[in-house]
Amino acid sequence: MKCTGVVRKLDELGRITLPIELRRNLGVGDKDPLEIFVDEDTILLKKYQPADIFTGEMEDLIDYKGKKVSRESVLKLAEKAGLKISE
Template sequence: MKSTGIVRKLDELGRITLPIELRRSFDVNERDPLEIFVDDDKIILKKYNPTDIFTGEMDDLVEYKGKKVSKNSIKELARIAGLKISE
C-alpha cells in the first residue's frame, strides 16, 4: 500500500474530507458512492461500481430486491428454469 503523506482528522460526525487531488486521480465526484472495506487494521475506500451478483458483469443491469442482475443472467436463469422469455 502506498502512503500519500496526507493526514486528515475526523470531524465531530466522524467524517473526513478526501483531498481534491485524490478525488481527481480516482475520478471520484460529489455524491459518488464509495464502498467501505476493513482489512485487519485498515479502512479501505473503493469507488462503488454495481455488478451482476452472479457474473460480475457491469452492463445492462436491472435491480431486483436491492440486488443487481444483468439481463444476460436473467435470460440464463429463465433458460435453466425452462421458461420462455421474449427479447
C-alpha cells in the same frame, strides 16, 4: 498500497474529508458512492461500481427491486426455471 502523505483527523461525527486533488485524480465526484472494505487494520475506500448480484459482472445491467442483475443472469435464471425465452 501507495502512501499519499495525506493525514486527516476524524471529526466529532467520525467523518473525514478527502482532499480535492485526491478526488480529482481518482475520478470521485461530489456525492459519488464509495464502498468501504476492511482488511485487518486497514480501511479501503473504493468508488462504487454497481455489479450483477450473482456474477459480479458490470455489463448490461438491469435494475430489479433495487438490485442489479445482468441480462445474461436473467436468461440463465429463466432457463433454470424451465422458461423458454426468445430474444
